[in-house]
Amino acid sequence: MRRVLVARLDSLGDVVLAGPAVRAVAAHAEAVLLTGPRGSAVAPLLPGVSEHLEWDCPWIGNPPARASEAHLGALERLIAGAGVEEAVILTSFHQSPLPLALELRRCGVARITGLSEDYPGSLLDVRVTSRDLPWELHEADRALGIAAAAGFALPADDDGLPALARTAPSAVRPPGEYVVVHPGADVPARAWPASHAAELVSLLAARGITVVVTGGPGERELTERVAGAAGTDLGGKTDVPALVDVLAGASAVVVGNTGPAHLAAAVRTPVVSLFSPVVSAQSWGPRGGPSVLLGQQDEACAGSRARECPVPGHPCLASVTPEDVLAALAGVTGLAGLAGLPTAPTGAVA
Structure with missing residues (x-):
């Protein structure tokens, strides 16, 4: 199967809400999930993730990492090692996919989809705007819409809701009702x-x-x-x-x-x-x-x-x-x- 990068570089809740979009990609390809450090802990619990990459994004993290040559080079090495040929960039309404798209182009990623109100030039192959996905949409639906624009639809039997894989029983979970x-x-x-x-x-x-x-x-x-x-x-x-x-x-x-x-x-x-x-x-x-x-x-x-x-x-x-x-x-x-x-x-x- 082809390998497709799904990027969601924000925090824990953002990555959880990206889960249905990850499953949509995983129904058609191997889904390689790229997250920031604040969202990385939940990535292994998302159904459909075949590989997880972590990178601290300088234009999304708060406080932001320094956008140095060495830091950007670390991303490029991650992408090169993942062997992805396509990318779906998931962002909220106030974020731009273009900086990441530029880096992915430098890594040779051939097809990139993202939501951008700004003119993307040659950085996006599939451009989604607020005319396609209105700002009022729930974040989970926005992510699903971006994935669908890239050609990744959810299977008919998938309810499209965020979900997490079952975890091992925890020693700190109390018995009974609470x-x-x-x-x-x-x-x-x-x-x-x-x-x-x-x-x-x-x-x-x-x-x-x-x-x-x-x-x-x-x-x-x-x-x-x-x-x-x-x-x-x-x-x-x-x-x-x-x-x-x-x-x-x-x-x-x-x-x-x-x-x-x-x-x-x-x-x-x-x-x-x-x-x-x-x-x-x-x-x-x-x-x-x-x-x-x-x-x-x-x-x-x-x-x-x-x-x-x-x-x-x-x-x-x-x-x-x-x-x-x-x-x-x-x-x-x-x-x-x-x-x-x-x-x-x-x-x-x-």
Whole structure:
């Protein structure tokens, strides 16, 4: 089979949402996935990936790698060693595929597809624009559209939803029923207040519900604070496969607009998403399992892609109370401890 490079150089959630497009390519060719370091850990869990390459992209990473001759040369060696003859470049609406396309041309890649509003000259063989794939599309659908433009359609029996391969059982996954609270986020503007998360853990525990608090190695202070005496603190204790296993076993996951929301949805665990409008929920909401999106979507920060909240008091998420989250959990789980609570309907945006 021919070998086709699929590039998605962003973070964890972006790579998860690229999964259906990877499967579309893999239905017709060997799919070689190129990711950045922030998304690399989930790449081995995506069905259809025949080989995974990692490179820190200077025009996408934050903070960015230095675009030196040596760094670009490392990419060229990766591409040359992969033996790909074609490439599908997956980008969000605000990114350009052209810098990577130029590097791929230098490596001899014969056919390249990407979405570009800018004139691509000879850098793209198949050019997609917003006339073909409107900006309002969900990111998973945008990626599928780019792959389809390259000639890679999903098989008829593929539902087109993000999915992850089964992981080995993790030693840290608790027995029985539990709810996961993931209080951290990739950027502060997308995080629910820690005090709210800590109160939620206490409320759930008071109803007899086991709560697991997850987070990365740099979030241990946060997860310890949120877990308190009532929750189980797994901050810094899970790599991505172990985290996926913990999320897969949960009755529901409470999480902001960050990578673990997409991991949970991809394993069909219900998600209560504390969604900051700095990016569009229509484009970036969790896709896969049932979900409830909470958060004021009409604040002044909407669409700004801000990393730090520009509105005093962070009202889009601070206005969401722990009781609101309890109602959302009652709507997506059958936990006995939540019986009798008013419920928020699946798919709701408060």
